[in-house]
Amino acid sequence: MPTLPSSPRRPWQPKQVPKEYVAHAARSPEYSTARWQKARKLHLSTEPCCRECTKRGRTVVATVVDHILPVRLGGGFWDTRNYQSLCKPCHARKSQSERTIQPKQS
Numbered sequence: 001m002p003t004l005p006s007s008p009r010r011p012w013q014p015k016q017v018p019k020e021y022v023a024h025a026a027r028s029p030e031y032s033t034a035r036w037q038k039a040r041k042l043h044l045s046t047e048p049c050c051r052e053c054t055k056r057g058r059t060v061v062a063t064v065v066d067h068i069l070p071v072r073l074g075g076g077f078w079d080t081r082n083y084q085s086l087c088k089p090c091h092a093r094k095s096q097s098e099r100t101i102q103p104k105q106s
């Protein structure tokens, strides 16, 4: 009977996700909850336009509910005052600039 290689990784398992990707995209499990879907939808209905684009005088439909203060930096996940509507490009830009910010040591 064939035996499995002693390597802890099995070929059918997905490759390890790069660390920096995890650090950034380690999405809170809350994102997959129905509660978040509801909160997101509600926020987009109250603020349908991208906040960043609005500041620049453009009207762009928002598709992303962003946490103004990232959750990993202490922002409240369920704090609706911490929400802002963004379009995808604006959200990507914001996430990119936040990537280098480290949480404060406590």
Ligand SMILES: [Zn+2]
Binding pocket: 050, 051, 052, 053, 054, 060, 086, 087, 088, 089, 090, 091
């Ligand atoms: Zn935008």
